[in-house]
Amino acid sequence: MQNQIDGLRARNAALEQQLEDMEMSHMDKVGSLEAVIAQLETQLCETKLEMTKYLQDYQELLHIKLKLDAEIATYRKLLEGEESRLGIAKEV
Template sequence: MKEASANMAQGELRESALTIESLTAQLVDLQKETHGWRERIAELEAALVKEKNTSRKMLADKEREVAEIQAKMQQQLHEYEELFDVKLALDMEINIYRKLLEGEEERLKLSQSPSSHETMSRGSSSSGSVRTTQGKRKRVDIGEQNASSSMSKVHTASATGPIYTDEIDRGGKFICLQNSGTERAPHTAKTACLIM
């Protein structure tokens, strides 16, 4: 009886030992698997951190590029506004000179009419240029004459302001005005010529 009980106990012990050995092997396998998963998790976390850093750097670069583009656009807009202001000033100046030239042309037409002061003279072949003086200014245009005899006309024009006639083409191709005053619009020249 006792021997049978001892044999049964030994059998149970062997089974328990086998079970423990099997469980121990399973535990080792699970530990290895867990270690592998932990390494995988660490790799993924490192890759995630690297990807975040790369994304942040790319985002910072894009933001910097956008800021540079906006700055360039703002600068170009400012330059365009300045050029537009200059264009407006030049347009105003051109209109002013155009009106002055139109008025001068009208005065020249009146001076060339039969009712205007016109002096006829005969002389030898010669050519002349036009010059004016301050205050009341007189303009003389003497054309080319024939060798034998020719006619020359003397036209008079006056101006009481700083704008006066500086040069008139005999063929009517151009007329130039001179500004003797000290006040001029920005980006303006002292002499303006109108090509007919």
């Protein structure tokens, strides 16, 4: 009986060691995955900031374009008015 008990204790110790090794391995993997997640979150924040800047630049350019379109329309209307007043035929 004592031999069986000693054998079971040895097996139990081996299984506990295996469990501890697996836990350590798991903790190492979790740590490396948390580092990857932190890096990706940092990249995501940087990308969001960059996209915000691009959106602001786009909105500014769109605003300028709309102002230029309005100015071109005004000059076109003035030019057409002058052409009508002078009787100049419009070429297409």
